[in-house]
Amino acid sequence: DIQMTQSPSSLSASVGDRVTITCRASQTISTYLNWFQQKPGKAPKLLIYTASSLQSGVPSSFNGSGSGTDFTLTISSLQPEDFATYYCQQTYSTPRTFGQGTKVEIK
Amino acid sequence: QVQLQQWGAGLLKPSETLSLTCAVFGGSFSGYYWSWVRQPPGKGLEWIGEINHSGSANYSPSLKSRVTISVDTSKNQFSLKLTSVIAADTAVYYCARLGRQDYWGQGTLVTVSS
Numbered sequence: 375d376i377q378m379t380q381s382p383s384s385l386s387a388s389v390g391d392r393v394t395i396t397c398r399a400s401q402t403i404s405t406y407l408n409w410f411q412q413k414p415g416k417a418p419k420l421l422i423y424t425a426s427s428l429q430s431g432v433p434s435s436f437n438g439s440g441s442g443t444d445f446t447l448t449i450s451s452l453q454p455e456d457f458a459t460y461y462c463q464q465t466y467s468t469p470r471t472f473g474q475g476t477k478v479e480i481k
Numbered sequence: 482q483v484q485l486q487q488w489g490a491g492l493l494k495p496s497e498t499l500s501l502t503c504a505v506f507g508g509s510f511s512g513y514y515w516s517w518v519r520q521p522p523g524k525g526l527e528w529i530g531e532i533n534h535s536g537s538a539n540y541s542p543s544l545k546s547r548v549t550i551s552v553d554t555s556k557n558q559f560s561l562k563l564t565s566v567i568a569a570d571t572a573v574y575y576c577a578r579l580g581r582q583d584y585w586g587q588g589t590l591v592t593v594s595s
Binding site for chain 2: 410429473475
């Protein structure tokens with residue numbers, strides 16, 4: 375199985391801050407990497423697919439980058455609605471493993 | 482607009498079988514993999530498995546011995562069965578179509594308790 379490791383597990387930030395979340399795969403996955411946002415009591419929502427492609431309707435403040443084993447999700451200016459938990463997921467092979475999540479909290 | 486609607490029993494006793502079904506409305510049923518994902522209370526997402534319209538399925542190795550995902554193309558539905566459930570199987574279970582666009586069911590909280 376490919377293990378996905380996110381860091382940090384949680385972070386505190388203020389509105390307007392730039393936030394960076396990293397995801398590392400235990401082996402190369404090319405750009406087969408998705409990023410999801412999840413709010414309490416809701417299903418996850420796809421933000422970024424194939425590492426850097428922005429899902430339709432997702433604000434341009436979200437940016438994904440990386441390839442191989444190292445990936446980054448950046449929120450350029452944190453908005454109140456961005457406080458949530460973020461997950462990466464590899465789709466290179468099965469099982470299509472998720473990272474453990476990064477909770478973005480209000481400072 | 483693709484919509485997924487899921488249903489199944491929410492309270493099980495240890496050793497019973499979890500059974501959930503997900504119906505797909507709108508869009509094409511063929512040409513995609515249909516997935517099940519679960520989330521224990523307060524914890525992260527776990528991929529359970531997926532199936533396509535032809536019935537080709539992939540499973541998480543950690544659950545493979547207990548999981549069966551099946552498809553009924555005549556009804557645009559797919560189902561999850563998890564046998565011999567234990568307390569650690571307590572979670573919100575989601576059906577989903579994952580890809581360049583994602584669609585999710587509403588989630589079903591399944592509680593395993595004696």
